Amino acid sequence: MGLLAGKRVFSIMALCMMVGLLLLPIVVALPSLAIGEEAPAGDAAKKDGDKVEKGRDVYYKTEGIVVGAPAPKTVDGPRDYPRYNFESRVLLWFANQQHLYYGSFVLAVPIFCMIIEFMGVVTKDKALAKRYDQLAYDFIKISLTAYSLTAILGGILIFTFLTLYPAFFSYLSGIFRPVMHIYALMFVAESGTLYIYYYGWDKMKEGFLKWIHLSMSVILNIIGTLLMFLANSWIGFMMSPAGVDEQGRYLGNIWHVIHTALWNPLNLHRILGNMAFGGGVVAAYAAYKFLASKTDEDRAHYDWMGYIAMALGVAFLIPLPFAGYWLMREVYAYRQQMGITLMGGLLAWLFIIQATMIGILFLSTNYYLWQAMGRMRGAEKYQRYIKYLVFILACGYMVFITPHTMVMTPAELKAMGGQQHPVLGNYGVMSAKNGGINVIITTTVLSFVWYMRGNKVSTVSWAKFGNIFMGIFFACAYFNIIFLAVYGYYIPANVRVGLSVPQVATTLSCLFFMFALNSVMMKGAKQLGPIEWGKISARSQYALIMLATAFTWMMGLMGYIRSSVRLFWHVNEIMRDNSPWAYTHTVGFAANMISFNVLFFWITILFVFWLGSLGAKKVPVESKAGIPSGVPQPAASH
Amino acid sequence: MGWMALAILAGLLVYFQVSISEPAAKKRAVFKTFIGIIATFLLFMAIANYKNNFYGENRLLPVSLVMITVTTFVMALYFTNLSALLKIGGLMFFVAAFLSGYGNWLPQVEGGFPPVEEKKTWDSMTPQQLADEGEKIIFGGVGKNKEQGAIGKGQCPLCHAFHAGMLGERAPNLAGLPGRGKERLEDPKYSKGNPSKREYEVKEAFPGSGTAENGQEYIAESHACPSCYVVAGYGVKGTNDKQSPMPSIHKPPISLSLAELAAVDTWMYLREGIDAPSFEEIVKSYEKFIPEADRPKQADEKPAGATSLMADGTEPIDQIFAKGQCISCHTIPGIPGAVGTIGPKLEEGTTAPQRIKDPTYKGTAKSPAEYIMESIVDPSAYVVKPFPDNTMPKVFGQKLSAGALKKIVDYLSQVKTGAPPPKI
Amino acid sequence: MSALNNPVVAVIVSLIISVGYFVFVDHYLMDMQGLDFWYLFRN
Known part of the structure; x- marks a missing residue:
């Protein structure tokens, strides 16, 4: 056993070293690229002072030697903006969004695989371990087809850039030249690792090899995450350029170009977003398989798979707003004007849509959990209370989505210049709306608690007190949130803002304390009945699909917001967009476009799923045919 | 198919x-x-x-x-x-x-095309181009000078009228200004060449600057130092025309650069059919009255996004009042510099409820907050006696963001007669 | 422990803890932003 453990540690160390060696050239190359251009430049500057032109970094404010060409001043015409008889920007939007959907899906799924495979390895229950392992394998199988589609879409995206925005793309690739090559090399590494990981699954099933396999998933994810970071550096540069001077001339420090003001917040936000999105897509896949399956066994498996995927997705959804808050804060710190355009100006209506979407996500989650209680024997006692939860949720949702117009009536709106006006000061930080969303989240927490204790009865000696305490704590939390919301109406807006902090604190208290208390109470609890996987209603699966679709839509929406906040800049404040499409579309057009993207993604991915099911149908037939025919054959030969 | x-x-x-x-x-x-x-x-x-x-x-x-x-x-x-x-x-x-x-x-908002904005090379523009830039600064666009409510970053039309016969309640009508400048120099009150004899609050734009010697310098001085000479009848009320309500245009919040001021002046000449002095001459006339340290830098100018708001609502309330130029005309307790007397004193916490009950009130407001909002976006809905109608510009609905309007309403509704002003 | 399982005692104890906790949270977090429960009545 000790030997085995030693071997495991050794194998992981060896693999890490291998990866380290692989990545070493890149790590070494990065600073040398930066310094290599800086060091001789420093000497040169001393030798012939005025021959070398110096520039000042727009963000880091450091001096550097100009090594790149200035950002081209484009003019509308076939040279800088060749086009079909169609809006180039919409084509690019489409290509980009599809690539991003598939990209984030294939980045997220290996992370799930890693988590689930690890759970399978560490769990003591052999049957459960096997199920986890099978689930992880299922996940990676889905992502494999999507992986090649991602690469194809990436190619389409590059061609779209090259053919429709040649001036812009050549400028960008001029600055990111080394990064783009590293990106391409890492993509090769990612593919290699993925294929070994997938095809080696059966070979590396046991003991020591399994650990190697598991550590390969870690490597896969490290490479994938780095890939995404590099790609993020490009959009980060477009939003908040650094490492170039005012004319957009590259100053020789590649790290400055990568590490822009918004790079790290974008990285975090995207990782979390990808995970939530991946969870949604896998849940939708499970729902599809559940609805299409004919046997109880299949149904049980896919029911379980959908539940796990949903739980993982929601787990990453909860910290997402905090990452978003960080990103927003950095945006304000970088350029206040940009923040205002987002939250109070041109794009603010899109945030109203986002609020609706958040509501939809939570409602679907709750609905799924209630339906999921239906497969638990013993959870019936909670069923009759659900209608009250529905009532609370509906009230919270109504308050949340109602645009608040205490001061401005429609007539006044008109007097203010109609819809052209950025009208959103009112919707900002209304304590009433905060109350609505906090009620919704608290109710979701309550639903989760009910679900977790559904078929169990606590056996701890203070069970009764625990239950009463939990009930009263929730009641007080609701009361507190609503009290603060109402209180907010009576005090002026400038001080009212402060009330949202205790409201959020109340919700988070419920989340952490009640989850903790519940799990302590349920330790070694008596089971009233088993969870009958597969006995869930079909409606719940539609809730999962709803969740996934809403996720996809929201991702498209937020991506659109992030991209269009640059307004008429290719690279913010460095390179102007002089194409005929430099204006910002209306909300309605954006919504239609997002819908189109979402539907296109889902149609293609459903097609991918369907292809997968064609392959899977053959396998059982062959294996079923193989085993019985394999057994009688020796008998016949004897 | x-x-x-x-x-x-x-x-x-x-x-x-x-x-x-x-x-x-x-x-x-x-x-x-x-x-x-x-x-x-x-x-x-x-x-x-x-x-x-x-x-x-x-x-x-x-x-x-x-x-x-x-x-x-x-x-x-x-x-x-x-x-x-x-x-x-x-x-x-x-x-x-x-x-x-x-x-x-949802309401459909389209972010219009960005302003065509190549780096402006002021000194190489033809007088007509310069005049167009000037018109943009004053009215927000070329050819907008006759539009009611058109207003650019210079914010001049808030107070000044530009065409003969148009109302100029708060400030002199600027029609015929190039010719009038020379006449004003001869006004004994102007005290040409001897600033210390002036009876105005401010004697000189800055110590040693002297007075204007020609018509263009008069215009420059009026922009740089409005209180150096006040046209009779347009002073801050109660100061016996010793002090002007006009802000110094090169200072915040308007902060026009010298080149922009030159563009504005060029428009003033050209629209009257008079040949303007050259760009260099105009800039020089401003340099006489604006010391080096006070000149706004052209490079600081940032593209202001898709909208051109006076205030976007993120500023503290006193800055909103300053940026909207409210303080030029109104006295607002608790706001530094808000001592204007062209419009009523704003103590809306007390006055708004009374005005809604006034039998002559024809507006739609039901609450003080609504009344204040209405007064800002539609000033003619109710005109406080004895102030004349149509004095307050009707553009604030477009020029202040909802957030800024809300801050104003919140602040004003807390101002009560006889009570200490609310905290900023 | 058995005393705690008496419903009446449990309700009272829970109420004291919960209300106390939320009042504390509200007060502390509002205080950080220059707010308090009596803001409305002072103005």
Whole structure:
């Protein structure tokens, strides 16, 4: 056993070293690229002072030697903006969004695989371990087809850039030249690792090899995450350029170009977003398989798979707003004007849509959990209370989505210049709306608690007190949130803002304390009945699909917001967009476009799923045919 | 393309009619193809609708999606082996349709084209180009000078009228200014060449600057130091015309650069058909009255995004009052510098409820907050006696963000007569 | 422990803890932003 453990540690160390060696050239190359251009430049500057032109970094404010060409001043015409008889920007939007959907899906799924495979390895229950392992394998199988589609879409995206925005793309690739090559090399590494990981699954099933396999998933994810970071550096540069001077001339420090003001917040936000999105897509896949399956066994498996995927997705959804808050804060710190355009100006209506979407996500989650209680024997006692939860949720949702117009009536709106006006000061930080969303989240927490204790009865000696305490704590939390919301109406807006902090604190208290208390109470609890996987209603699966679709839509929406906040800049404040499409579309057009993207993604991915099911149908037939025919054959030969 | 699909289905219909002999099966097959035809029809109608209205202002696009939803559900009923897939697709179409519809239902804001803004090379412009820039600074666009309420970053039309016969209640009408400048120099009160004899609050733009010697210098001095000479009748009330309500244009919040001021002046000359002094001459006239340290830097200018608001609502309340130029005309307790007397003193916490009850009040406001909002966006709804109507510009609804308006309303509704002013 | 399982005692104890906790949270977090429960009545 000790030997085995030693071997495991050794194998992981060896693999890490291998990866380290692989990545070493890149790590070494990065600073040398930066310094290599800086060091001789420093000497040169001393030798012939005025021959070398110096520039000042727009963000880091450091001096550097100009090594790149200035950002081209484009003019509308076939040279800088060749086009079909169609809006180039919409084509690019489409290509980009599809690539991003598939990209984030294939980045997220290996992370799930890693988590689930690890759970399978560490769990003591052999049957459960096997199920986890099978689930992880299922996940990676889905992502494999999507992986090649991602690469194809990436190619389409590059061609779209090259053919429709040649001036812009050549400028960008001029600055990111080394990064783009590293990106391409890492993509090769990612593919290699993925294929070994997938095809080696059966070979590396046991003991020591399994650990190697598991550590390969870690490597896969490290490479994938780095890939995404590099790609993020490009959009980060477009939003908040650094490492170039005012004319957009590259100053020789590649790290400055990568590490822009918004790079790290974008990285975090995207990782979390990808995970939530991946969870949604896998849940939708499970729902599809559940609805299409004919046997109880299949149904049980896919029911379980959908539940796990949903739980993982929601787990990453909860910290997402905090990452978003960080990103927003950095945006304000970088350029206040940009923040205002987002939250109070041109794009603010899109945030109203986002609020609706958040509501939809939570409602679907709750609905799924209630339906999921239906497969638990013993959870019936909670069923009759659900209608009250529905009532609370509906009230919270109504308050949340109602645009608040205490001061401005429609007539006044008109007097203010109609819809052209950025009208959103009112919707900002209304304590009433905060109350609505906090009620919704608290109710979701309550639903989760009910679900977790559904078929169990606590056996701890203070069970009764625990239950009463939990009930009263929730009641007080609701009361507190609503009290603060109402209180907010009576005090002026400038001080009212402060009330949202205790409201959020109340919700988070419920989340952490009640989850903790519940799990302590349920330790070694008596089971009233088993969870009958597969006995869930079909409606719940539609809730999962709803969740996934809403996720996809929201991702498209937020991506659109992030991209269009640059307004008429290719690279913010460095390179102007002089194409005929430099204006910002209306909300309605954006919504239609997002819908189109979402539907296109889902149609293609459903097609991918369907292809997968064609392959899977053959396998059982062959294996079923193989085993019985394999057994009688020796008998016949004897 | 749609017709081909329909033709195939119609062909199938005929084929089934002929080939299947068993009546039950035949009926089923016919029924299926019939449903198929309807579904295809719906689908292609939806696609056509989508295609034709892709760019339009038409908000019926989501209807297409609803039609597709119906199609998929109808088809799911009859193609049972694919029903899960079809139902899922249908649900997704429905969700997308709902969200699209929601997006189209919201007010539609389009961020217009960015201002064509190449780096301005002021000194190489022709006088006409310079004048156009000047008109943009004053009115917000070329050719807008006769539009009611047009206003640019210079904010001049808030107080000044520019055409003969137009109302100039708060400040002199600027029609004929180039000629009048010279006359003003001869006014004994101007005290040309001897600033210390002046009776105004400020004697010189800065110590040692002296007085204007020609018409252009007079204009420059008026911009740089409004209180150096006040036209009779336009001083701050109660100061006996010793002090001007006009802010120094090169200082915040307006902060026009010397080049921009030169553009403004060039427009003033050219619109009267008079040849303007050269760019260099005008800039020089301003340099006489604005010391080096006070000159705003052209490079600091940032593109202001898609909207041109005076205040966006993120500023503290006192800055909003300053940026909106409210303080030039109104006295607002608690706001530094807000000692204007052209409009009423703003103690809306006390006065607003009284005015709503006034029998002559014809506005729509029901609460003090609504009344204040109405007074800002529609000043003529109720005019406080004895102040004349049409004095306050009607542009603040467009020029202040909702956030800024809300801050103003919040602040003013807390100001009460006889009570200490609210905290900023 | 058995005393705690008496419903009446449990309700009272829970109420004291919960109300106390939320009052504390509200007060502390509002205080950080220059707010308090009596803001409305002072103005």
